[in-house]
Amino acid sequence: MDKVIRRVHGDGGKYTNELIEQIFYKYFDNELLRKGVDSAAFPVKEGSMTFTTDSFVVRPIFFPGGDIGKLAVCGTINDLSVSGSKPLYLSCSFIIEEGFSIDILEHIVNSMAQQCTASKVSIVTGDTKVIESSGQNGIYINTAGVGVVQNNYMIKTIEPGDSIIVSGNIGEHGTTIVVDRFNMNLKGDFKSDCAPVYEIVDVVKDYFPYIKIMKDPTRGGLATIINEISTYSGLGVKLIEENIPISKEISAINDMLGTDPLYMACEGRIVLVVKEDKATEVLTAMRTLDQCRNAAIIGNFFMTEFPVVYAENYFGGKRILNMFDAEMLPRIC
Template sequence: MENAVTLRCGDGGKYTNSLIKDVFYRHFGNELLTNSMDAAVFDLNKERLAFTTDSFVVKPLFFPGGDIGKLAVCGTINDLSVSGAKPLYLSCSVIIEEGFDIKTLTKIAESIGDACKKTGVKIITGDTKVVEKGSVDGIFINTSGIGVVLEEYNSKPIIDGDCIIITGGIAEHGTTIAVERYNINIEGKIQSDCMPLNNIIEKLQKNLKYIKIMKDPTRGGVATALNEIAEKSNMGVILNEESIPIEKEIKSVNEMLGLDPLYLACEGRMIIVAEKQKSKDLLEEIKCITGCENSTIIGNFTCDIKSKVLMETVIGGKRIIGPLEENLLPRIC
């Protein structure tokens, strides 16, 4: 553990996990907290509930495909959705810098309201703080959410051969933030994939019993998310490089910037681990959902290796894909 917090401690990768385990789990860890993935799932009065919280510090505040307000709502809804829950209620707390433009604040609030209306989720509580100029960069938002876990869904142990589905092209949010932050002029349309995932859960409700686990690959990207699942399951992952959906423009920008798309955040994609025998049927059903047309099977789990992710490359070799270690792009969400 380092002596001081650095930016890489917040990128969602190896050093974030170390900070959480060495500081927070050490002092207030409990079974519900340490066993959680994207949300805590617990029983209350014969209902299974999911509860999650997240803070948003994205820079810039507005970007193609979204803004900090839409991102805050979708991010929390998605953490509930990948836990198999129907999102119901959110809290919304804002920390605002003195002198922040009211028109900009109104625009963000309108975006939050629109995202809630489109998903049927209600904000029922919140908090507002204003701090001295220079104490915060414009505005930071925290949202918490609660939902009811659907009866059809139970996370299950992963076994040899289980398939990995991704519900669309990767790295689109992280790349969009990089393009906007560094004022890169490029041809073609690049925009964040920021969108809610609860519609996927609703459409797949009858087939949720064939799904082992779900996760949204936000900070740390697909690579880090799969490493987390591999570690928890004590199974290995074999990825097929040719099968991973990446738009040409996204790939080109990342090559130019020296970034790896596998580690860049998605804000509207879901990783689904499904039974091998049902994975193709699930994939066809997912492809019919708006925004998921580019869904594909990108790999499978294996018992031949433990807690590691391997990539079968286009040239026929294999390479280890570890969790994010270096801070590629801070403040992406």
């Protein structure tokens, strides 16, 4: 087999099929995929199903804690999970630049396969296109996924007093990408939080009647997702700054860069809005998972004429957290 991707690998002939057999079938192998038809057919369960899609252009394609392949699988699993769903099947399309290393492609595909196996989902259909080299990433990935809604989950009306829970330390993915992209060579125990969040959703599914909404704080970070929820609800949000879990390393790096970790992307966290009198129970359930050992109740909603989000520090000082309206860090996912 060739050592690099050539245009003929995207032509649909002998070399495309060689790539499919020796790379994609090798790692993604399952009965539905092996049928080789234009679309995967699978049984539909009773109740509601969810469908999502996302594209991944992260630079660099390998980073501490993950790579573009793992990120693509986790990102789609997570979009399904925060919709109250059990992820089932994924599609995967690759856009690969001519000259891209097949060994690196195989490494990425293997990473995706390992994450699929760990998360009990299957990639059942896909596509590959080859384009001219641009001297950039060399590879871009689109994934889509379907899942089945559990315990009749649905988004509910948010009310004054409802609590906000975040499942763990924030800002780790975005900060890691900055450090790695610019070869900052900083010391410290930090890496992307890239991980599937379905296990978190599964452990709180008995509390779905009291969970108003779940979101994953990716691009724009915690502050942006809280602003989105505030706008949706028409309510204000008060965050208790000292309750927001941020590691010392991530805080120090952002201080050095002049950036705010509240706006840095996460790729393995959930924000939940929970009925006030059930928040402690939900938090206790979440903390049974190692992934949620730093989960915390970080704020609540209040009545206001206009939706506003602010963070209050330990001595009562307040600062407004607006929706981010500038380019902070492109291509973090």
